[in-house]
Amino acid sequence: MKMIESSGKRGENVRSDCYFEIELKNSGGVKIDIKSKVSSMYGESINKLIREMSAFFKLKNAEIYFEDSGALPFIIAARFEAVIKRINPGIEDEYLIRFNEKNLYKTSKDRLRRSRLYLPGNEPKFFINAGLYSPDGIILDLEDSVALSEKDPAQILVRNALRSVDFYGAERMVRINQLPKGLSDLKFIVPHNVHVILIPKCESVEQVLQIEEETVRIQEKQNLKNSIYYMPIIESAAGVIKSFDIASASKDVCALAIGLEDYTADIGVQRTIEGKESFFARSIIVNAAKAAGVQAIDTVFSDVEDMEGLKASVLEAKALGFEGKGCIHPRQIKVVHEAFAPTPEEILKAQKIIDAFKEAEKQGLGVVSLGSKMIDPPVVKRAQRLLELANLSLVNRQ
Numbered sequence: 001m002k003m004i005e006s007s008g009k010r011g012e013n014v015r016s017d018c019y020f021e022i023e024l025k026n027s028g029g030v031k032i033d034i035k036s037k038v039s040s041m042y043g044e045s046i047n048k049l050i051r052e053m054s055a056f057f058k059l060k061n062a063e064i065y066f067e068d069s070g071a072l073p074f075i076i077a078a079r080f081e082a083v084i085k086r087i088n089p090g091i092e093d094e095y096l097i098r099f100n101e102k103n104l105y106k107t108s109k110d111r112l113r114r115s116r117l118y119l120p121g122n123e124p125k126f127f128i129n130a131g132l133y134s135p136d137g138i139i140l141d142l143e144d145s146v147a148l149s150e151k152d153p154a155q156i157l158v159r160n161a162l163r164s165v166d167f168y169g170a171e172r173m174v175r176i177n178q179l180p181k182g183l184s185d186l187k188f189i190v191p192h193n194v195h196v197i198l199i200p201k202c203e204s205v206e207q208v209l210q211i212e213e214e215t216v217r218i219q220e221k222q223n224l225k226n227s228i229y230y231m232p233i234i235e236s237a238a239g240v241i242k243s244f245d246i247a248s249a250s251k252d253v254c255a256l257a258i259g260l261e262d263y264t265a266d267i268g269v270q271r272t273i274e275g276k277e278s279f280f281a282r283s284i285i286v287n288a289a290k291a292a293g294v295q296a297i298d299t300v301f302s303d304v305e306d307m308e309g310l311k312a313s314v315l316e317a318k319a320l321g322f323e324g325k326g327c328i329h330p331r332q333i334k335v336v337h338e339a340f341a342p343t344p345e346e347i348l349k350a351q352k353i354i355d356a357f358k359e360a361e362k363q364g365l366g367v368v369s370l371g372s373k374m375i376d377p378p379v380v381k382r383a384q385r386l387l388e389l390a391n392l393s394l395v396n397r398q
Contacts, residue, residue, distance in 0.1 A: 001024075001087060004022065007020055008082075015069055019079070022064050029061055030060070031064065033065045034046060050064060073097065073164075074097050077095055082157075097163055098164075099163045100165070103162070107229065114324045115325065116327065117135040118141050121142045121154035121158045131168030132168060139175050140162070142175060142185050144200070162189060162193065172196070178201045183210065190218040196230070197211060197228060197229070205249040207232075212250050215228055231254060231297065232247070233259050234256065240281045243256060255297050256285055258278075273309065295323045296321055300325070301313045310332055314336055314340060347386070350390075357380045
């Protein structure tokens with residue numbers, strides 16, 4: 001057991017975060033030193049929370065230094081717990097804050113996933129208002145955006161965010177770490193109404209099944225009934241070649257995504273705006289996803305200043321058959337939604353197909369035709385989906 005440890009962030013440029021330093025002592029009880037610009041308003045409640053957590057983790061004698069930069073209670077609690085577990089890694093108890101009832105909603109396998117906003121799991125300042133930008137999904141990221149030294153604190157922060165932060169109806173997603181580390185992430189997210197688990201650098205069916213097996217084990221142990229879906233991210237040549245098997249690995253795979261930064265590095269080329277180097281891989285991902293009956297999700301567009309480039313990239317992705325795209329900044333969300341929205345011509349054609357289908361049903365016909373073309377059930381289903389998307393896009397503009 002260590003005698004002194006710290007966790008969190010401090011400094012002039014830090015906001016919505018805090019810093020703890022705890023030193024164990026042999027006597028003297030628990031002494032708390034609070035440095036906060038909002039002490040006059042919240043000092044008493046902060047002190048109360050720290051003392052409650054000290055008692056919860058059986059802290060008898062310690063000097064606690066706390067530096068506050070506007071952290072909310074769920075962040076304070078996460079940072080404190082991270083220090084305690086750095087001091088004594090053997091502690092398994094969790095200090096679970098009250099679950100925000102606004103976050104008890106569920107998801108579905110075929111939910112709209114045009115946009116998913118990535119948020120670094122160790123940067124709580126980005127969590128608080130992310131839902132206000134109305135992305136289809138919010139991803140709390142435990143993988144690439146989190147430094148190795150901050151992986152464990154990020155697990156606790158993400159857990160508390162799932163319990164406390166208002167997602168405003170966005171799908172609740174977490175990108176776990178690459179296996180085997182990712183397996184240890186699951187106990188921090190599965191019990192807290194995560195909707196979709198993103199599996200990075202996925203290269204095999206076995207990886208999906210490992211995640212599914214551990215997820216089910218945790219659910220059964222805690223008697224959890226909510227549905228959890230999986231989104232494998234293909235980021236290598238091996239993953240591309242095995243993409244159909246991966247997409248078909250579980251009935252709870254809801255989408256197949258591609259990550260081009262790692263993919264292009266893996267095949268030894270530079271990623272370009274034109275994307276010729278990734279055309280094969282993206283086409284394979286779309287076909288694998290469609291063949292498996294799941295959604296195809298495109299990679300992120302990394303230039304947050306280039307809105308025209310983003311729009312062109314989304315239109316290209318849509319033309320290839322992708323149904324969604326990753327976002328790394330809130331300003332990208334509106335552009336993505338508008339570019340994925342059906343065109344007037346697409347809406348008109350879809351409505352004609354639906355009208356022809358309804359007319360055939362009225363007449364008791366087993367065959368649907370539009371002009372000289374026969375319309376089969378998959379075409380009707382696609383038309384129905386397009387009209388649903390059009391209605392959703394219209395609602396989002398209002």
